[in-house]
Amino acid sequence: MTLKRISKALGVSITTVSKVLNNYPDVSDNTRQRILDYVKEIGFTPNTVAASLRTKESKIVGLILPNVNHYFFNNILQGVLNSAEKAGYLVIVLTSNESYDLEKKHVEHLLNQKVDGIFISLSEETYNTQHLGSIIDSNVVLIQYDKISKLINSSKVVIDDREAANLATQHLIDRGKRRIVHLRGPLMPQVAIDRFLGYKSALEVAGIPFDQSLVVTCPHGDDEEGFDQLKSLHENNIFFDGVFAHADLVAVGALRYLKRKKIKIPQEVAVIGFSNWMLSEKITPSLSTIDQPGIIMGEQIFEQFARERLQKVSGNTVQYQTKIIPTNLVVRESS
Amino acid sequence: MTLKRISKALGVSITTVSKVLNNYPDVSDNTRQRILDYVKEIGFTPNTVAASLRTKESKIVGLILPNVNHYFFNNILQGVLNSAEKAGYLVIVLTSNESYDLEKKHVEHLLNQKVDGIFISLSEETYNTQHLGSIIDSNVVLIQYDKISKLINSSKVVIDDREAANLATQHLIDRGKRRIVHLRGPLMPQVAIDRFLGYKSALEVAGIPFDQSLVVTCPHGDDEEGFDQLKSLHENNIFFDGVFAHADLVAVGALRYLKRKKIKIPQEVAVIGFSNWMLSEKITPSLSTIDQPGIIMGEQIFEQFARERLQKVSGNTVQYQTKIIPTNLVVRESS
DNA sequence: TTGTAGGCGTTATCAG
């Protein structure tokens, strides 16, 4: 079914049908009603593809996630989907699997597909950002979230990782801990750096000397790493009474080691994670952590997009904004 | 950048450029190379929207999930994304939130968008299936997965819930348990019914009398329900030595109750869940469960689509297939 | 108030 067929069936022009469907005022009530009735009767809805070829507006956005098997990114997805649905937008979802090549390929694909916006959290491999430049050149709205490049001019939605890590470390210090291990993320991405800096600054404020031997990396963020790293510290007789892990799963591994060694949690060693995965409240002892409100972030990502898009089509100058989403300390049994 | 601009820049026709880009053989090597070089130089890629208006092939599929905050559906998503990426397809993701109205709206939206295929797991509210009929009428490939309607003629990808539940119950029986509680899902959807039937048939085969008082529903599938239902059975002095929960999270709640009451797991009561969530191996005691291979299912969903799509465009008659994905019993500490 | 005509960027047919 097309406008053409409808116009033939009713003996009016294609234009008139189109006008009615797009709520143009210059159609007589009589004709309008006739068309509306017929359209409803046959259940017609216009071909979005043709419309977007013409109008250069697809009502589709692309969301690139580093992966989908992560609680935090699920929530981001959920939040974006919520808001997009309300605004009548469709969302194309892609995962970069932390690969720069894939990420770049996805961006190109989305650009060919003429999406109205692209939301991206950079892969851990991404240092070259010219694919982000090409988004901007294509006049497509770019929103960076979570792992962002500060050098690229766009709206951003992030959490204050440094502040959050500071909060977590501060909490352990408040519990009387002074030898706090930091199981940190990989060396490069900004989030891992920021969390490390937050950790360091909390120590500094509390007048606790920084000890490099207490900081070890857990690049994959899984529980094996947490287990192994804590084990090796322990076996090397490095004393510690607190653990701040860059991810809940890593903290779970740490807890597992402590339990195996019958080390009392939190009396002897207190543990705090990062992200507030669903599992962190289900385990024993339940895990203290930093709650990253992923759903809210996802919603904010879309809101930013909608705002910018509006500015763009109404010819106003586009205002980039950086939204910093507050995190919460969640205290449970492990600290 | 468009074909037109390229053709002008090189002094050839639009047609020729298009032919080169689509690997038509009837272009001289010389011209072909010239065009290829230029296209690469300026980094041109054709506008997919225009192409799909013309070819009636969008290279986009729609995936409707009941929700994204469920480990199983995440894996489905992951699997579909994997296969779609390889085949050069884009995936629009939507969640029905178990709402029939939303589901129907999403289907219409996808149809207007002229997607090549729609993959759907029915919401719990869905009994009317005429929106599925309209997918078929639109000549769009429909693949049903997980929660399906048997009445609708389409390819299907499911797990054998009945067999899986039978396996789980059988396992508890093998462990010497005879009074096995079934924490079942809501009354209506087929999956919950099938799991219940599997439970029942395992008892029957083992010659254990079925006791209705051991079967209670946990409609939301969260851990509170598991906890509460087990508590109420226990407090009503209903004896049991095994628990088969319809979801891992429910089983987690059950474990929590047993631990609180210092009931020995698995000696006094053995527990098995369903789905193999990530958390089920992280908790103590780790949870025995049925592994639903979501990623494989997702990949199969896309493969089915690709197969059917090929049959359709090559003019062959379409063969509907039902793929039953085998599940695995995962034995851990709780049983 | 209604309709004509041109074009969005691509692909497919067919003639040269």
Place this chain on the structure above:
DNA sequence: CTGATAACGCCTACAA
């Protein structure tokens, strides 16, 4: 081997 031409379905200045 190359290119002119029409068409996909819709929107929108502009003319009637």
